[in-house]
Amino acid sequence: MAFARTTADWWRDAVIYEVYIRSFADGDGDGIGDIAGVRQRLPYLAGLGVDALWLTPWYPSPMADGGYDVADYRDIDPVFGTLEDARALVEEAHGHGLRVLVDIVPNHTSSAHPWFREALSGGPGSPARKRYIFRPGRGPGGELPPNDWKSVFGGPAWTRITEPDGSPGPWYLHLFAPEQPDLNWDDAEVRAEFESILRFWFDRSVDGVRIDVAHGLVKAPGLPDIGSLDGKLLEGAGDSDHPHWDREEVHEIFQGWRTVADAYDDPRAFVAEAWAGFPERLARYVRPDELHTAFNFDYLMAPWRADHLRRVVDESLTALGAVGAPATWVLSNHDVARHVSRYARPQPDGPVRSLADLRGPADLRLGTRRARAAALLTLALPGGAYLYQGEELGLWEVEDLPEELLQDPTWQRSGHTDRGRDGCRVPLPWSGDGPPFGFSSDGAGTPPWLPQPDAWKPLTAEAQDRDPSSMLNLYRSALALRRSHPALGDGTLTWDSAPDDPVLSFVRTPGFRCVANLSGDPVTLPAHSEVLLASEELEGGRLPGDTTVWLAL
Ligand code: GLC
Numbered sequence: 001m002a003f004a005r006t007t008a009d010w011w012r013d014a015v016i017y018e019v020y021i022r023s024f025a026d027g028d029g030d031g032i033g034d035i036a037g038v039r040q041r042l043p044y045l046a047g048l049g050v051d052a053l054w055l056t057p058w059y060p061s062p063m064a065d066g067g068y069d070v071a072d073y074r075d076i077d078p079v080f081g082t083l084e085d086a087r088a089l090v091e092e093a094h095g096h097g098l099r100v101l102v103d104i105v106p107n108h109t110s111s112a113h114p115w116f117r118e119a120l121s122g123g124p125g126s127p128a129r130k131r132y133i134f135r136p137g138r139g140p141g142g143e144l145p146p147n148d149w150k151s152v153f154g155g156p157a158w159t160r161i162t163e164p165d166g167s168p169g170p171w172y173l174h175l176f177a178p179e180q181p182d183l184n185w186d187d188a189e190v191r192a193e194f195e196s197i198l199r200f201w202f203d204r205s206v207d208g209v210r211i212d213v214a215h216g217l218v219k220a221p222g223l224p225d226i227g228s229l230d231g232k233l234l235e236g237a238g239d240s241d242h243p244h245w246d247r248e249e250v251h252e253i254f255q256g257w258r259t260v261a262d263a264y265d266d267p268r269a270f271v272a273e274a275w276a277g278f279p280e281r282l283a284r285y286v287r288p289d290e291l292h293t294a295f296n297f298d299y300l301m302a303p304w305r306a307d308h309l310r311r312v313v314d315e316s317l318t319a320l321g322a323v324g325a326p327a328t329w330v331l332s333n334h335d336v337a338r339h340v341s342r343y344a345r346p347q348p349d350g351p352v353r354s355l356a357d358l359r360g361p362a363d364l365r366l367g368t369r370r371a372r373a374a375a376l377l378t379l380a381l382p383g384g385a386y387l388y389q390g391e392e393l394g395l396w397e398v399e400d401l402p403e404e405l406l407q408d409p410t411w412q413r414s415g416h417t418d419r420g421r422d423g424c425r426v427p428l429p430w431s432g433d434g435p436p437f438g439f440s441s442d443g444a445g446t447p448p449w450l451p452q453p454d455a456w457k458p459l460t461a462e463a464q465d466r467d468p469s470s471m472l473n474l475y476r477s478a479l480a481l482r483r484s485h486p487a488l489g490d491g492t493l494t495w496d497s498a499p500d501d502p503v504l505s506f507v508r509t510p511g512f513r514c515v516a517n518l519s520g521d522p523v524t525l526p527a528h529s530e531v532l533l534a535s536e537e538l539e540g541g542r543l544p545g546d547t548t549v550w551l552a553l
Pocket residue numbers: 065068069105176212213273334335
């Protein structure tokens with residue numbers, strides 16, 4: 001294994017690349033990305049300069065939610081490959097100096113999981129039902145859902161079952177799609193099963209685990225109505241007693257998981273997908289005896305505004321620093337509109353949760369320019385970072401996918417009012433002049449599972465490889481510098497711009513300054529001995545608007 005960082009705390013400043021596997025690279029020509037495709041592209045990822053890969057779920061699944069509906073946590077879906085392919089991928093990634101994280105989905109299984117099938121077929125009173133959350137309905141005939149909880153994808157969070165004898169039965173909880181029944185984490189068997197699943201993958205040399213919906217596992221006793229708390233979590237009511245998000249009791253589960261990870265000689269790491277109301281709540285997931293890191297969604301949702309970004313950076317570093325945990329900065333993932341498209345519109349004062357929070361037509365040139373500046377800002381901050389596949393190519397959100405091709409359950413469940421997340425999941429453009437842009441092997445008959453825009457021609461990895469000023473080469477240069485420069489990665493920063501300055505400037509030791517100009521106008525560069533890297537060409541010693549520069553002091 002040739003890791004660039006071999007220390008026990010590699011996770012404190014790793015740059016981790018999210019591989020949304022069905023859209024990364026298709027090795028067998030069926031139009032869907034797979035393990036063979038990832039293996040072929042490992043040299044590209046190593047050359048990009050990232051430290052690790054996070055692979056989204058690859059388990060057998062009916063794919064009601066892109067694989068986040070898992071039917072068997074210890075195998076691979078045939079559309080992606082086999083367990084042997086997975087083993088080979090981990091081994092080859094290690095050979096390239098890349099660590100590998102897998103995605104574990106503990107809040108819910110697929111409704112096709114043997115446990116849920118058993119729960120349904122067992123009939124009333126079946127002990128198999130205690131692994132899930134079954135409740136009688138309200139109303140005289142039990143025809144109303146047990147409480148007022150809503151599915152994240154729209155509609156009620158409950159579905160009523162029909163008993164094997166044809167009579168109407170109880171309801172089961174699904175915070176996501178009906179094909180994703182929530183597990184009952186009060187059940188000892190559920191807890192033991194997931195610790196065993198962790199060991200299964202750690203025993204297969206996987207270096208870490210991304211935990212899906214980590215903030216959702218524990219539900220309040222009695223499952224009380226949410227009432228006026230609905231939607232409050234994201235608005236900052238983070239210490240409220242929400243009945244199913246971010247409950248205090250989840251932490252005990254993750255302390256147990258940490259014990260599992262720490263039993264291995266080579267350090268294994270967790271990253272939590274935890275949506276908490278504010279940074280102090282998030283920090284509770286990454287206390288020393290708990291998970292290692294958590295995604296920083298406040299940063300992801302920040303508009304491209306200096307005051308907002310600076311506040312998020314400060315609050316995050318303070319809250320995480322108080323528990324000794326590093327920050328992990330992230331701009332995009334498979335659940336949100338790509339940041340080129342978010343930054344392409346006038347920026348609001350508050351957080352951006354979806355394109356619906358933004359107004360005005362998209363100016364993709366501006367969005368791309370800001371995305372370049374954001375990349376250098378992000379990679380200069382203390383801690384680790386997550387990149388989402390395709391951001392290094394400057395891909396934008398595909399906002400005009402034909403409705404009949406949309407696959408995200410959000411589209412159906414919202415009554416066709418929310419197009420969902422397919423626009424950030426369009427298969428990557430690798431090479432060539434038109435779709436499938438090298439995504440599928442040559443001569444493949446099946447087109448990519450979502451259509452790629454013809455306008456991605458200049459954005460293929462091949463086209464950008466030749467262009468020294470491309471987004472791809474900006475990321476490569478930044479990652480190479482980040483790896484070699486002693487000031488970057490884990491550590492601290494000191495601002496040397498005023499809190500309300502539209503130019504963000506901070507110093508890191510030894511000898512490094514990052515200046516991000518979020519004002520519309522050029523500014524004079526501060527003193528420096530050398531320009532290490534800039535997101536745009538400097539204008540005669542001045543830093544243009546929407547540009548970030550790395551300076552040696
Ligand atoms: C997480 C995943 C998302 C999925 C949901 C339900 O938020 O990132 O893609 O739909 O969990 O598993």
